[in-house]
Amino acid sequence: MLNPIKINKSLEPIISDEALKYHYNYYLNALNKLNQLIGSSSFKSADAIIANIATFNDNRDDILYYASSVKNHEMYFNNIGNLNKPSGKLLDKINSTYESYDNFKAEFKKTASKLVGSGYTYLVMDKNGLKIINTSNEDNPITYGFIPLFNIDLFEHAYFLDYHNNRNDYIDALFSIADFTNANEIYKQNQ
Numbered sequence: 706m707l708n709p710i711k712i713n714k715s716l717e718p719i720i721s722d723e724a725l726k727y728h729y730n731y732y733l734n735a736l737n738k739l740n741q742l743i744g745s746s747s748f749k750s751a752d753a754i755i756a757n758i759a760t761f762n763d764n765r766d767d768i769l770y771y772a773s774s775v776k777n778h779e780m781y782f783n784n785i786g787n788l789n790k791p792s793g794k795l796l797d798k799i800n801s802t803y804e805s806y807d808n809f810k811a812e813f814k815k816t817a818s819k820l821v822g823s824g825y826t827y828l829v830m831d832k833n834g835l836k837i838i839n840t841s842n843e844d845n846p847i848t849y850g851f852i853p854l855f856n857i858d859l860f861e862h863a864y865f866l867d868y869h870n871n872r873n874d875y876i877d878a879l880f881s882i883a884d885f886t887n888a889n890e891i892y893k894q895n896q
Contacts, residue, residue, distance in 0.1 A: 706740050707751065709733055710779050714786055719878045724866040731862050732778040739771035751776035755847045773845035777825055781858045783887045791885040795854070795892040802835045810880055813837050817876045820859050828855040830892065852895050854888040 712729055715722055739751070742764050748754045754761075754772040761768050790806060791799055803809035817826035820839040827838050829851035840846060846853045857863075857879050864875035 707736060707749065707775065709736055710782060712782055716785060716882055719882050720785070721867050727866065728862055729782070732775070732782070735771050735774035735778065739768065739775055742768045742771060751779065752847065755845055769848070770843050773848070774843040776845050776847070777843060777856065777858065780853060780856050781825070784855050784857070784884055785879060785882050786884045788882055789884040789886050792889055793893065794896060795885065795889045798835055798892065814876050817857060817859060818873055823860040825856045825858055827853050828888065829853050830895065852891065854891050855885060
């Protein structure tokens, strides 16, 4: 059984407490459904479930959907809070790939603004370096061989209460509370 991550912070005024609570409850619903589907599985994280999805015979598609939803949301919630820009080796790689952090942000926002429908925009890594990609619905980059570093949620439940149809304003605002602490660590562990 997987346990929920805790969110003990207010993100006002970027994300209202009402929107955050609604979004967190959406995540808890996905986690509860995943736990029902996996039963007494020995996997202890959404990452492990996604990476080992071939071991599930029954309800495989549903398990992958909910495991990806849980992973996507946990990363998102861990990527927002206090402004903490990339540092160390991740910053060096961002600068060598995108020329600067500001150029990276511009490219990330540009890619995010092109997502049609619901999904996520991710900074990922693979053996070829860093990439910014969009995923549809609850797809997760792990299923495509990428290591996810940072993401933003672009489902309407993430922004509609506060930003209505202004998704680009939401994307811009998130970079004022973007926390790359986990991304720095994931990059360091996987380079």
